[in-house]
Amino acid sequence: MTVIISRAEHNQYFIGIDGGASKCRARLVSSDFSLRGEGLAGPANPLHGIEEAQEAIVASTAAALKDAGLPESDMKNLIAGVGLAGVNLPTCSAAMSNWDHPFKKMFLTTDLHVACIGAHQGADGAVIIVGTGSCGISCVKGKTHILGAHGFPHGDKASGAWLGLEGLKVTLLALDGVLEHSYLTDRIMQHLGCKTDLEVVEKMSRVSSRVYAKLAPLVFEAADHDDAQAQAILREAADYIKAISDKLLDSNPPRLSMIGGLTERMMRWLDKDVAARFSPPLDPPEVGAVYYAHEELFGYHEAV
C-alpha cells in the first residue's frame, strides 16, 4: 500500500478544499494528516461566479478552524490545497490564480484531480465521478487525463442531471401521447407536484442542472419497478460508464474508483465484469486536496 509521508514542520497545518457547483467542503489537518476540523459552505464553482467561489473557500476554512478550536486569524498560516470545479477552463484558472488569497500558500487544481488523488490516497489511479455531473480522470506517472466534465446539457452523460433530463423528456412525450405513460412518468409528475405539461414547463423553465438531478432517483426507482423507459435510460448510462472506464484503463492506472452521489445505485446497473473493475475510494476529495498541496510543496510522495 502507498501512503503519504509528511515532510511538513510539526506545527504546520493544511487545509484541503473540495469546491463544486453545489457546495464547498474544507478539512483541516495537522502535519501528520490527522483531522482537526471540518467546514462546509455554499457553491464554489468559479465558472458560476468567481467571488462566490472565493467567499465559499474562505467561509468553509473559517468553519473548519472554528471546528478545530482555532482562531480565524490562523488562516494566514495555513497551506491550502484547493480543488475546484471549472478551473480546467483557462479563464477560470487564471481568475482564481490571481486571487489575493488569505492563506500562507495556495495550490490550485481541479475538483476532479483532488478526487482522484484522495480516492487512491495520493497514489496513481483513476476515478469516475457520477453525481449531479459526470466525468472520468486518471492520474498516472504525473500525467492527468480528463474525460467528460463537459457540462450540462451537452455533456455529463450518465450523471444525475442527465438521468433526470432523460426521465423528464419521456414524461413530456407521454403527456403529449407520443409515448405511453408509465411508473416513471407518474412518479415524476407526482414528485414535481404537477398535473399538466404546462405546469411542468413552468416549473422546469431555465432551471439549473441540479434541479434535473433531483429527478434521477426516480429513474432508478422506476427501473426497479420494471419500467422499460427507465431501464433503457440506465442501460445507456451504464454503456457510457463502461466506455469511459475502458478509456481510463488505457492509461494503466493501478486502481479505479467510482465516487459521487449515484455510485451505489449506478454500480448495480453495470455488467459484473465492469463493476469488478472498481475499488472503493480510500479518502474523500478534500483529503486529496491536502495530499496535492503536500506533493506540490515537497515533491512527489514516497511509496512504502
Place this chain on the structure above:
Amino acid sequence: MTVIISRAEHNQYFIGIDGGASKCRARLVSSDFSLRGEGLAGPANPLHGIEEAQEAIVASTAAALKDAGLPESDMKNLIAGVGLAGVNLPTCSAAMSNWDHPFKKMFLTTDLHVACIGAHQGADGAVIIVGTGSCGISCVKGKTHILGAHGFPHGDKASGAWLGLEGLKVTLLALDGVLEHSYLTDRIMQHLGCKTDLEVVEKMSRVSSRVYAKLAPLVFEAADHDDAQAQAILREAADYIKAISDKLLDSNPPRLSMIGGLTERMMRWLDKDVAARFSPPLDPPEVGAVYYAHEELFGYHEAV
C-alpha cells in the same frame, strides 16, 4: 378556398404581432387586409422578460407605422392581434393581460396559435413549427390543441436547438475517444473555431438554445455527406415529426403545414407519405394575428 371577410370600418387599421424568443414581427393592415407597413424588433418572449416583450411589441408597431407613413400617435387607434411565445403559461399570460397597452384594443394569444391561423388563412388546420424550438398545434372547430412547446433542453425535439445539442454531444464524445471523429464532428469544431474540448466547453457554457440551434445546419450538411451519426440524429427527428403529425391528424384538421427556419431541410428527411401530408402555409403568423383580432372582434370568419 376560405377567406376572411372584414367587417371592420373602412378606416380601421389592424396591427398583427408575432413575438418569439429571437424577434418580434409586426404587420400593419387596413380593413381590407391589404399590407400598409411592416416592422421588426428584438425578442418578445415574456417568459424571458415581460418588459422587454412589451417594448418589442411597441417598437415593432412604431416601425410598421413609420413604414406606412403614419404618425406614431396613430398607435392608440390600432386594433392589435398579438401572438406571443410563452403566453400558454398562466403566469406569462396574466402578466401580459394586465399590461396597460398603447392600442385601442388588444387580443392576446400564443405565437403558435397565430402561426396556425395564418398558415390556413383563418380557416381550421394544424401546423408543425420547426425552428430554434419545435411544437405542433391544431385549431379545429374552435378547439386548440398544442403538442410540445416544452422548451429546451427537455423538449423541442427535432428543433434546431435539439439538432445542435445532439450534434455537439457526438462531437464531445468523439473528442474523448468514446465515438469516432467524422465529417460532423470536424465541421462542428471548425464552426466553433475550437481545437480542444476545453475550448468547446468554455464556448458553450450556459448559452441559450439559440446558440445550439446555430449548429443545426451542420447536422444537415454532414448527413448529406453520408455522416452516419448526423443521419441517425435526423432520422430520430423525422420519427418525432411523424409521431406529432399523427397526433395532430387525430383531430381531423382540413390542412397541415410546416413552418419555421428548418422546414425545407427537414421535409427532405421525412418519408414520402409523411411529407405528402403537408400543404404550404398561406400567410405568415403576423397576418394570422390580424385574422385572430378580427375574429375576436366580429365573431368567427365566414367561409366563401
